[in-house]
Amino acid sequence: MSDPRYLTLDKLTLSYGGSVAVQDLSLTVGRGELIALLGPSGCGKTTTMRAIAxxxxxxxxxxTLDGRDLTHLAPNKRGIGLVFQSYALFPHLSVADNVAFGLKLRRVPAAERTERVKKALARVxxxxxxxxxxxxxSGGQQQRVALARSIVVEPGLxxxxxxxxNLDARLRLEMxxxxARLQRELGITMIYVTHxxxxxxxxADRIVVMRAGKIExxxxxxxxxxxxHSAFVARFMGFENCFAVQAGQLVGAGATLPAPTGTSSTGLAWRPSGVVLGSGPYRxxxxxxxxQGQTVEYLLNCPLGPIKAEAPAEAPRFAVGSEVSFDLPLSSAAPLTNVD
Known part of the structure; x- marks a missing residue:
């Protein structure tokens, strides 16, 4: 990557009224890198994207983008493309005219405009x-129009x-x-906001997980x-069983159980698939x-609180109300440095 600091956010603070939405956020993005801002609703990811735009x-x-300070520059002077969740297409304009709209605002000559629109539509x-x-x-086609409209102006970001x-599961996979194909072909720097x-x-080349207006x-x-690293990120990435470790004990719901032998971290987290059912020191x-088709998901109650577990569908079933042994192997755990 030729320029690892192509986009720089330096100690960015953003507010709505008197409420701080993003606080002291610093991030660098390399030229040609695809960054995903990931997190739940209200974490500040869209607010950060809007500030960049x-x-x-x-x-x-x-x-700062490519050495230019954009902090107080008007949106149309930044050289940035933006694809909205709602697509924001003009209903009275054709596909070609929608894609050409930004070029018209930039007073690109008609012949060049026509050629660039053709190329952009061919790409999608x-x-x-x-x-x-x-x-x-269709919804997928409308999304492609929105993409073509953004890339036709050859944005720096x-x-x-x-x-x-807004797309169904099959179309989401296709899009x-x-x-991914467009990003590879164009080598364009992208920031992708998603939950x-x-x-x-x-x-993504790199994922930035956000929480309460900060990078987690x-x-x-x-x-x-x-x-x-933290229980917040662990739960967000599917490690639904998270516990603090104190004095060799797993801590949860006001109770403790012996931690797996060899534990050295301040917390441990397991995915449901990492919980062993039918044997182990816990009950x-x-x-x-x-x-769930290929698997069966179980919810167990134990002194640590609820435990989510998963077993192959062909494995022996455990009836609701029955007592079952289970294990939390250290080999399938993620060690945590922050359990808040």
Whole structure:
């Protein structure tokens, strides 16, 4: 990556009225990198994206892109493309005219405009629909128009705000592949805002997990998925059983159980698939069982509180109300440094 500090957010603070939404956030993005801002609703990810785009005033800190200070620059002067969750297409304009809109505002000559629109539509496989109105398109096709409209202006940075959330599961998968292909072909720097872990894992070079307006953890998809640092990130990435470790004991629900031998961290977390059912030093009551096709999900009650477990569908079933032995192997646990 030629420029590891292509985009720099330096101690960014953003407020709505008297309420701070993002506080003292610093982040660098490399040229050609695809970053996913991941987190639950209200964590500040969309607010951060809006500030980069110039749609949100900056209380303090700065935004720099390719050496240019954008902090107080108007949105149309930033050279940034933005794909909205709602697509925001003009219903009375054809596909081609929607894509050409930004070029017209920039007073690009008609001949060049036509050629660039053709190329952009070809990239998203919509050249054959150039004359259609948005209402005659499927959701996936409308999303492609929104992408073409953003890339046709050749932005220095492309921001995508939950762009696939309005699509069904099959279309989301197709568009995810389409986005990955476009990013590779164009080499464009992208920031992708999402609450969907699967999208972030599939698309991003680096994932930035946000919590309450701050960065909780950042790293490669593999690092975030396999080695969460905090209970917050662990739960968000599917480690639903999280416990503090104190004096060799797992702590939860006001009670303790012996921690696995060899534990040295301040906390441990297990995915449901990492819980062993039918044997082990712990015992719990089955509160619920849910058939999921290839697996059965169980909810157990034990002194530490509820435990979520998972077993293959072909394994012997445990009846609701029965007592079952279980184990929390250290080998399938994620060690945590922060259990708050």
């Amino acid at each position: 110039g749609l949100m005033p900056v209380a303090s800190g700065s935004v 496989d919509l050249a054959h629909l150039a004359d259609r109105l948005p209402k005659a398109l 492309l921001l995508l705000d939950e762009p696939l959330s 995810r592949s389409e986005l 969907d872990q699967a999208e972030a894992l599939a698309l 953890q950042q790293g490669t998809p593999e690092e975030i998925f396999e080695r969460p 719990g009551e089955v509160l619920g069982a849910s058939y």
